[in-house]
Amino acid sequence: MHGSKVLPLHKKSRLLIRQSDKLLLGYKKRGFGASKYNGFGGKQEENETILECAQRELFEESGLTCTDLKEVGNLLFDFDDTQTQLRVTVFSGHTIFGNLVETDEMKPQWFDINALPYDQMWQDDVLWYPYYLKQKKFEGIFRFKDEDVMLTHFVRQTE
Ligand SMILES: COc1nc(N)nc2c1ncn2[C@H]1C[C@H](O)[C@@H](COP(=O)(O)OP(=O)(O)OP(=O)(O)O)O1
Numbered sequence: 699m700h701g702s703k704v705l706p707l708h709k710k711s712r713l714l715i716r717q718s719d720k721l722l723l724g725y726k727k728r729g730f731g732a733s734k735y736n737g738f739g740g741k742q743e744e745n746e747t748i749l750e751c752a753q754r755e756l757f758e759e760s761g762l763t764c765t766d767l768k769e770v771g772n773l774l775f776d777f778d779d780t781q782t783q784l785r786v787t788v789f790s791g792h793t794i795f796g797n798l799v800e801t802d803e804m805k806p807q808w809f810d811i812n813a814l815p816y817d818q819m820w821q822d823d824v825l826w827y828p829y830y831l832k833q834k835k836f837e838g839i840f841r842f843k844d845e846d847v848m849l850t851h852f853v854r855q856t857e
Pocket residue numbers: 710711712713729730731736737738739740741742755775784786820821822823842
């Protein structure tokens with residue numbers, strides 16, 4: 699971390715939908731994290747909880763509604779280049795309704811959990827997905843130089 703300096707903190711949700719051995723990811727087509735596969739999520743708005751944020755972002759990015767969201771992890775990122783911090787609350791869900799659609803931002807795709815495209819995902823994902831996939835709760839702290847270079851990492855199971 700940056701000594702005692704308080705960095706601007708952004709809050710985002712991340713929702714991973716799993717059905718049996720399949721995980722739904724989206725290929726981000728534009729903006730921050732473009733060209734990476736990711737769960738569905740984004741910035742928390744002022745008048746919503748982080749859970750409401752996760753539900754809204756899922757619908758906006760995929761056309762789906764999920765009825766059994768559960769908070770499973772918390773991730774904190776420091777970005778050296780922009781001097782910002784990001785807190786991502788990770789949710790898991792299984793039960794979905796609606797029609798899965800490709801949007802301007804995301805192209806959804808189901809993957810086998812044993813063949814996830816880690817080389818096309820955020821560098822930290824490979825460190826904490828194993829906890830998620832084993833249905834363990836987790837937390838992690840990461841320092842990035844910029845979007846593509848991870849400098850330090852720490853992940854642990856929380857229960
Ligand atoms: C190292 O950075 C990141 N690692 C991981 N694992 N996940 C990240 C990282 N940065 C963002 N995310 C997550 C947080 C969200 O679940 C998604 C989407 O974030 P994104 O930056 O695309 O969200 P915005 O486009 O800013 O949000 P809006 O959709 O509200 O515009 O990725």
